[in-house]
Amino acid sequence: MVEANGMKVETPTQDPTLKRRYADFDTLVEAIEYAAKGQRGANFYNARGDLTDSVTWAEVRDRAELIGRKLVAMGFEAGDRIALIAETSANFVAFFVGCQYASVLPVPLPLPTSFGGKDGYVSQLQMQMKSCDANGLMAPAFMSEIVEEATADITLRFKGSYEDYMAAKGKGELRLPKTDDLAYLQYSSGSTRFPHGVSVTHRSLLSNTHGMAYHGVGIGENDRCVSWLPFYHDMGLVGTLLTTMTCQVSVDFIPTEEFARRPLSWLRVISRNKGTITYSPTFGFDICARRAALRSSALEDLDLSTVRVAGCGAEMIRPDVLRHFYETFEPIGFKWEAFLPSYGLAECTLGVSFGRVGVGIEVDLVEEAALTGDKHVLVNGKGEDARVREVVNCGVPLPEYDIEIRSDDDKALPERQVGRVFLRGTSVMKEYFNDPETTRAVLSPEGWLDTGDMGYMKDGCIYIVGRAKDMIIVNGRNHWPQDIEWAAEQLPGVKTGDVAAISVPGENAEEVPMILAQCRFSEPADRLKFVEDLKRHIQKATGINCMIELVPPRSLPRTSSGKLSRVKARNQYLSGHLQALAS
Structure with a gap:
């Protein structure tokens, strides 16, 4: 806990004591060890925007090392999987990193609030734990009844809350990972099939956080990140937690369930801490604009003039929604140029491409016929009767990637023709864990990933138009x-x-x-x-x-x-x- 005069305080935005490194490390352990030399860290807020907890990266490192030793002493082997219920808390952060010190794989999974009812959640939790062949489970204490029901027929080395793990006796020898070892499993939330555990190595993770921070967003000394995204989702885990950790940035978190109740808490924390970088799917911007319209006093005491990057991704980007957000919050300083569209997927760790910082949303007005099977050149709609659609420019792929747009017969297409998006690069997953058949269906021996997304290239930028299977x-x-x-x-x-x-x-x-x-x-x-x-x-x-x-x-x-x-x-x-x- 960071304190000043006995009061909780946020970790600083600026830190002149530590030179920034953009994730140029071999493992996540090396990254947290370096971040621990500085003063920055992670801060946690409630729906009212009040600070509830604060930890420096040094405190995360200290707690993580202890957890790693305990996991080894408890009998967890290298490569074992621990299902980790992703509560937005310092405990989750410390435990996720702690697994790295024991070469155990954390598997972030959602809280019960993400589902409509208990039975559905228990069933989903059981399926995911069996899918990754979990050896352990860490969940908040309030979930004890659900944990017992979900694990009734699953043999585990240990299950319990963070406090239960910390109370366990023993102090083993650290078991540090190598760069090509797996760091964690990320469950993809693709809507076309049951989610599969994406195997992410340390090399893939650090390549991706480097690319996003250095090439995508261009993190600087005055940057501070604010997020409500869940830690079980790739954008929340990699984009706002692991990128800030591996690039020594202070970050402020609002629990996802708190954001759902009071969406404007997101903007309140940005305003209070002069946040400069934030990210959300389109629906997050939509919810805030809708909520602000319900109260005439919603904008009082808010200031969004410090936001230089309001990233959007994780789903189809809808320019109409972003325009509404801009029109709603422009009076308190939000700039259209802050919007930064991007494209990514869990199978590529997270980030694939980013728009140009400081430009805002750029769109193609494309004739609908060109997106529905007719191989027309993509041009602006002609005449009043032409059906046109706005397609968002998702930017230039990060330098690590090769990208191809392919036809149904697997031939590379030229620019301005719609096809299936294929990617190859360091951040592409190693495999779907324990699922060679599905892995072979999407990942070629040459390393090309079939993303399942449809899009086209124009002037070196990628435009995503939808999911092929939908x-x-x-x-x-x-x-x-x-x-x-x-x-x-x-x-x-x-x-x-x-x-x-x-x-x-x-x-x-x-x-x-x-x-x-x-x-x-x-x-x-x-x-x-x-x-x-x-x-x-x-x-x-x-x-x-x-x-x-x-x-x-x-x-x-x-x-x-x-x-x-x-x-x-x-x-x-x-x-x-x-x-x-x-x-």
Whole structure:
């Protein structure tokens, strides 16, 4: 705990005592040992923006070394896996690093708050622990009942809270990792299949944090990071925790569940600590703008003029949402130029490409026909009748990557043609843990990763247009479900995440587009009007006639990181496990 006159204080933004290094280390242990020579560290806040805990990187190192010795003494072997429930706390940070001192692999997994109910969470936790063949589990004490239920038929070396691990007797010899050893397993939250454990080496991790900090964001002496992102997600774990740690930056964390209750706490901490770097999926910016609109006093005492990088990624970037955020918070100093679009995925540790710092969101206005199978040159829409779509420039790939856009027959495509995105580089995963069949399906012997994303290159920059496996094909034309969902969400009363665009089998094996829409109306007349309004709204915006099925509130399935899972929704609907409401 950092204290001054008996009071908790944040770790400093600036530290003239330590020369910055951009993750140029062989292992995470070497990185934390260097960061421990300085004064910076991690700080934790509640929903009101009050500081609740603060640790320097030196304190993290000291606690981590002790944890590593205890793990060795408890019988954990090199390469063993410990499922680590990712509470936003100094305990999680210390334990994650502590595993490195014993060459044990931490496997960050979500808190119960990420799921709709206890049964669903217990089932997911069991599946993930069995998937990674976990040898241990560390979870907050309040989860003891859930832990017992989830591990009833799993043999573990040890399970318990952080305090339980610290209370265990014994002090073993440190077992330090090498650069090509695995550092941790990251569960990918891809919406097209059950999440797989991505195997990340120390070399991959440090290459990626170096690239993001030095080439992507350009971290400087006056930078301070602020984040509400969960530690079980690659953007939260790598982007805001491990990058700040390996590049000696002070960082401020708001627990994800606190942000969900009071989204403006994110902006409050930025304002209070003069934060300069923050990151969020598009929906985080959306939530803040919506919440601010509910209270006339929402902007009082807030100042966002220090933000130089407001990174966005992790899902399709929606320029309309970012414009609304800018218009809402421009009066308190937020700059359009602060937006920094990026592209990444857990299979590449995290970051792949970044836009230009200080420019803001750049888009292509592309004719819809060019994104739906017709091999037209990508040009601005012509005439009033042309259907166009804004495609965000996700920037130049980091120097470590080779990138190819490939056709369905696996041939490299020239610029301005849409195809599947393939990547090769140091940060690409070693494998999906314990899953050689799935690994072979996406990773070639030459190291090329099939990302499953569709996009195109233009002037050396990458533009992502959607997920290949989520695509809906109607009458031989491809339609991105994100576009259909966005159209539905423009209807008043429909919230982000309320609808899932899927396809279902029709006559003659054709695909029929369908919207599964969470409905809060109980009266039949209100439901019927809602269905008709949705159909009309979607047809007007996209030209697609969709079937509409109403489902109960909070019934659409999510991935471990809270994203909508269209594949699960489709499977549950077709199997009858997702019951439609009468309309």
